[in-house]
Amino acid sequence: MKIYRNLEDFIPLDNAVVTIGTFDGVHVGHQKILSTLRESAKACKGETVLLTFFPHPRLILHPEDDSLRIISDFDEKVHRLADAGIDHLIITPFTRDFSNLSPEEYIREVLIGKIGTKKIVIGYDHRFGKDRTGSLKDLLDYADIYGYSVEQIPEQDINDVAVSSTKIREALIKGDIDTANTYLGYPFQLTGKVIRGDQLGRRIGYPTANLLVQESHKLIPAYGIYAVETAIIEPAHIETGPYIAHPPEHVIYGMGYIGTRPTVDGVGRSIEVHLFDFNSDIYGKTIRVKFLDFIRHDRWFESMEELIQQMKMDEQQVLAFFDRTSG
Structure with missing residues (x-):
């Protein structure tokens, strides 16, 4: 896996198959999404790209909220994503300016201009752009204009991510290590x-x-x-x-x-x-x-x-x- 600490360091690919998210914990729910990403890239002879952010967007958008508790630190997450077989990991600094991109600017400047996205693998509930106004509908609406396709991750798989994350946090807070490790897929x-x-x-x-x-x-x-x-x-x-x-x-x-x-x-x-x-x-x-x-x-x-x-x-x-x- 190749790592990039900024979008500016990444050279756009000819056939990038992309997903986006924080992937905290890289647990069993996330692993299903990453499996879909790998299979999709294999089918079109592309390369997998995962775009994530540092620091966590909540720390920038809601600095007054100290309730965020993450399952994996930065190094732990990178280690797990490497084990998952991702080709390219882009860890872009999350800033106020970045969060203020309109949905179309995000698609045009980031997904197309910086990454060279030919296919995006994303969930129905993914939000992006200024005030999180961008959605799956925007990705589908602009697909023909910018020359990429969209593969929607099944709703059940997205729900599995939310359920896994919640159960891991709840289990750890109670000391239920067996349950936490089961949903993580590792200790x-x-x-x-x-x-x-x-x-x-x-x-x-x-x-x-x-x-x-x-x-x-x-x-x-x-x-x-x-x-x-x-x-x-x-x-x-x-x-x-x-x-x-x-x-x-x-x-x-x-x-x-x-x-x-x-x-x-x-x-x-x-x-x-x-x-x-x-x-x-x-x-x-x-x-x-x-x-x-x-x-x-x-x-x-x-x-x-x-x-x-x-x-x-x-x-x-x-x-x-x-x-x-x-x-």
Whole structure:
């Protein structure tokens, strides 16, 4: 997959088959749309192009609204789209000027002038242009004028995207990792840098890597204990050009914690991972944590001794989960 950080970097293709969207999570609903896109391009011997935006349009159009929570950060989304077999990914900066293009300007200047669209694969509810006034009807009305065809994604597939996104978010908020991962088609993950904590975990026999998630709008699952897989990765610096996937990862099993540590201080949220059979210094490293199973919700204990006893039981449950799934 080739990546372009701006429409200006893209050289229009002779036979571009295009779809557009945020594709947050690149979950099973999105994967059906991407499958349609690939099949359509294969049928007409074209190349697939996915046009997406950064930052998320809601952050530009409604900066006062802080409710946006995304399923995948930028690097995670790129990784999933590469796995989906997209030929070209255009990540265009979303600005007020861009949002003020009329529907016809959007079609003429962006889809035709910048991309060379010969076919667009899009859903019935897709909106674009100034005040989101552009619709499927506009795309169909201008098709003959600008020399492209339109393939409408079935309404059921579009509904599957909305249903999947909603169910993933609801499940993560409740700690229902099984449901979230089923709708994602892969394990939910958090990516961030390991920072120094107060070393409490080390003092009680459970040293942890404290994770700083740098994407401020990333959805964080329910507070509690999880079975996790962790890998140390190189942070992505994605520029224009071919996407280079992360090298094979050395997976480390562990026990994850999200919460406010109510027994200790109860101030501020912590995201921590206790890694099994691992004692290397990884401060400053970037790690990816995959959430595989939910063990219990976060809660207050009357003493540190009671907390430590519970953590020992949590560890046994996590180890039992890995024993079951590794066989």
